[in-house]
Amino acid sequence: MSLVAQLLIRRGAPGEAGHWDRFEVAFERGQSVLDGLRRIRVEQDPSLAFRFSCINANACKECMMLLDGKVVYACMARLEPREMRLEPLANKALLRDLATEIAPPDERIARAAPASD
Amino acid sequence: MAGPDGIELQADVLVIGSGAAGMAAAIAADEAGADVLLVDRSLIGRGGATVMAQMTVAVALGEEVPDHWQHHLADTLAAGRGLCDERLAALLCENGPAAIRQMDNWHAGWARHHDGRIRAAQAPGHDRPRCVYVDFLATGPAVSRTLRGQVQRQARIRRIGDLCITDLVVADAVAAGAVGFAVSDGAPVAISAKAVIVATGGLTRLYGRNSASANMGGDGYALALRAGAELVDMEFVQFFPIGHLAPRLIGMDPIMWDPFRYKLGGRLLNAEMREFTDDYGVVEDGTYRVTRDLATYAILKEVEAGRASPAGGVYLSFQHVPEERLRESFGPVIDRLAKNGIDLTRVPVEVAPIAHYHMGGVRVSPALETRVPNLFAAGEAIGGANGANRLSGNAITEALVFGRSAGAAAAARVRGMNRSPFEPRFAAPARALLAGGVPQPGLNPAALVAELQQIMSRQVGPFRTAAGLEAALGAIARIAAALGPVPPGAPRPFDTARLDWFDLRNMLLVAASVTEAALARTESRGAHQREDFPLLGDAWAVHQTVHLEAGRPVVARTPVRTGAEAVP
Numbered sequence: 301m302s303l304v305a306q307l308l309i310r311r312g313a314p315g316e317a318g319h320w321d322r323f324e325v326a327f328e329r330g331q332s333v334l335d336g337l338r339r340i341r342v343e344q345d346p347s348l349a350f351r352f353s354c355i356n357a358n359a360c361k362e363c364m365m366l367l368d369g370k371v372v373y374a375c376m377a378r379l380e381p382r383e384m385r386l387e388p389l390a391n392k393a394l395l396r397d398l399a400t401e402i403a404p405p406d407e408r409i410a411r412a413a414p415a416s417d
Numbered sequence: 418m419a420g421p422d423g424i425e426l427q428a429d430v431l432v433i434g435s436g437a438a439g440m441a442a443a444i445a446a447d448e449a450g451a452d453v454l455l456v457d458r459s460l461i462g463r464g465g466a467t468v469m470a471q472m473t474v475a476v477a478l479g480e481e482v483p484d485h486w487q488h489h490l491a492d493t494l495a496a497g498r499g500l501c502d503e504r505l506a507a508l509l510c511e512n513g514p515a516a517i518r519q520m521d522n523w524h525a526g527w528a529r530h531h532d533g534r535i536r537a538a539q540a541p542g543h544d545r546p547r548c549v550y551v552d553f554l555a556t557g558p559a560v561s562r563t564l565r566g567q568v569q570r571q572a573r574i575r576r577i578g579d580l581c582i583t584d585l586v587v588a589d590a591v592a593a594g595a596v597g598f599a600v601s602d603g604a605p606v607a608i609s610a611k612a613v614i615v616a617t618g619g620l621t622r623l624y625g626r627n628s629a630s631a632n633m634g635g636d637g638y639a640l641a642l643r644a645g646a647e648l649v650d651m652e653f654v655q656f657f658p659i660g661h662l663a664p665r666l667i668g669m670d671p672i673m674w675d676p677f678r679y680k681l682g683g684r685l686l687n688a689e690m691r692e693f694t695d696d697y698g699v700v701e702d703g704t705y706r707v708t709r710d711l712a713t714y715a716i717l718k719e720v721e722a723g724r725a726s727p728a729g730g731v732y733l734s735f736q737h738v739p740e741e742r743l744r745e746s747f748g749p750v751i752d753r754l755a756k757n758g759i760d761l762t763r764v765p766v767e768v769a770p771i772a773h774y775h776m777g778g779v780r781v782s783p784a785l786e787t788r789v790p791n792l793f794a795a796g797e798a799i800g801g802a803n804g805a806n807r808l809s810g811n812a813i814t815e816a817l818v819f820g821r822s823a824g825a826a827a828a829a830r831v832r833g834m835n836r837s838p839f840e841p842r843f844a845a846p847a848r849a850l851l852a853g854g855v856p857q858p859g860l861n862p863a864a865l866v867a868e869l870q871q872i873m874s875r876q877v878g879p880f881r882t883a884a885g886l887e888a889a890l891g892a893i894a895r896i897a898a899a900l901g902p903v904p905p906g907a908p909r910p911f912d913t914a915r916l917d918w919f920d921l922r923n924m925l926l927v928a929a930s931v932t933e934a935a936l937a938r939t940e941s942r943g944a945h946q947r948e949d950f951p952l953l954g955d956a957w958a959v960h961q962t963v964h965l966e967a968g969r970p971v972v973a974r975t976p977v978r979t980g981a982e983a984v985p
Binding site for chain 2: 329330332341342343347348349350353355356357361362373375395396401402403404406407408
């Protein structure tokens with residue numbers, strides 16, 4: 301019997317009523333939670349939003365999220381054949397689903413734009 | 418936020434991409450007095466290839482052993498198999514030492530001997546130890562961190578992350594800015610600039626197995642092409658021969674085994690546990706001698722001959738290296754491997770070729786300017802310096818050197834320019850595309866990206882045939898038809914499907930450029946190997962360029978420039 305990881309993911313954007321979506325992905329030993337999330341986008345739901353850049357190297361530090369209530373890098377957390385609960389960072393502004401505003405304040409577009417009048 | 422003429426942002430010099438090349442360009446342009454805007458589709462100084470580079474930087478410092486930049490140049494030209502633009506290669510080698518010493522002054526942390534000399538390792542293709550590094554496996558992160566610190570210190574450099582540039586703005590054949598959208602809220606952004614520097618890196622995301630960040634989809638090549646610039650040497654994609662394959666390893670760069678080989682040698686073994694590179698003309702005997710193109714060839718031929726490791730590659734073994742020596746060389750990395758269940762003293766790992774670097778890119782003059790006035794490019798985004806095959810260690814060097822040169826050249830260009838020729842009408846088509854079309858719930862751009870990656874890996878990888886390349890062109894056209902001409906749905910915050918749509922639009926154009934150039938080059942040279950034309954062709958010591966005609970990539974030929982020629 302092939303094992304599956306069940307990812308229970310908090311979805312939604314600011315101003316929307318948030319909800320939970322459940323995805324099943326085939327479990328392969330050694331895979332990361334980020335591997336599972338990327339597979340969901342390709343195979344099931346391309347609208348699932350989360351941040352990542354370097355994929356595997358833990359270099360970009362973008363894929364921070366909550367796994368069962370604890371802050372993890374999704375590229376470093378192992379996928380497991382059980383229910384895993386994923387939520388956006390609680391202390392950052394929500395953008396969509398698991399993506400939050402983590403850019404330093406002086407590297408965001410609103411700050412850099414000239415004041416409108 | 419937008420002004421009355423639809424411009425949200427203005428700058429003298431707009432730098433697109435914040436890897437080493439983009440940050441070096443921003444610093445140089447700022448130092449030369451230009452007002453600089455540095456943008457990145459991801460976080461500033463964290464995406465792209467630089468931060469991933471765990472390896473070494475080739476530079477003729479002459480501290481490990483006596484050296485001269487002309488020796489570095491000779492090795493670069495030899496690796497390039499007759500296709501280096503010698504003017505760019507010389508710029509890289511001659512200015513490399515100053516760029517590395519500047520990084521040293523900024524405390525990059527190059528590994529040193531006890532007497533203070535900067536250490537250099539010997540890498541394949543070099544005639545002497547010439548490759549500097551930061552321990553342990555930390556070269557790229559150290560370069561990124563150092564440049565990020567310098568960029569932040571220059572208060573005048575404005576930095577904006579999460580800004581995806583979708584098109585350059587060209588005013589009567591002159592670069593005038595760019596259009597894109599803020600990823601965080603989806604809102605369109607128009608930027609007016611007097612000069613633009615494309616520093617967006619390479620195209621490794623076109624391939625399934627690759628060593629770089631997810632945002633390396635060749636977007637700069639597509640931006641430059643659509644703006645009227647030429648690309649050059651697009652058929653030359655470098656595959657890194659010993660990318661990590663198995664066991665699954667997380668939190669590590671897949672190219673990490675290269676520095677292991679520099680320091681410890683290591684042995685490449687086939688399924689019969691036999692060293693095989695001597696069958697292909699290179700006796701290694703526990704040292705690291707085989708160049709990248711030959712190693713890729715040897716490994717794939719072993720796999721083809723049925724002598725593959727279980728995961729489909731070959732073995733790399735350090736079992737003969739004493740544990741004390743492993744620890745002394747890579748201390749903390751050995752612990753990270755242990756956490757992944759890997760004990761190098763007991764088991765070999767499995768490795769296979771992965772897409773690593775692009776020799777080709779935007780065609781530029783020695784001043785790093787494209788044929789579109791005021792449009793510059795730097796770093797991996799340009800083609801020509803490395804010819805048909807890049808010498809180990811030249812990537813960070815070229816990022817720093819070309820970044821600095823492009824920044825200085827762009828700043829010199831804008832000095833005395835009153836204003837950018839930007840007008841809203843020039844940006845109108847790009848802005849119209851950003852508005853989006855009718856939603857298409859059935860369209861999955863992420864799945865189409867995966868499909869393109871599979872096709873490119875299978876048909877446009879290290880070994881190519883006319884039939885395979887033609888099949889790839891057919892598949893690229895089918896995927897383009899499925900994607901459609903307009904992104905479905907209206908802009909909204911952090912819409913990853915929309916980001917994939919714009920990425921795939923660029924990836925398809927770049928994939929077609931690579932494939933058309935590979936089909937036209939009926940010979941084998943460096944990283945371009947045709948199974949139906951296995952020999953080097955004397956008549957093929959020419960560059961191929963790609964430009965757009967009616968939206969389609971067209972391949973042409975142009976002579977290779979040598980250093981002896983006068984700069985036009």
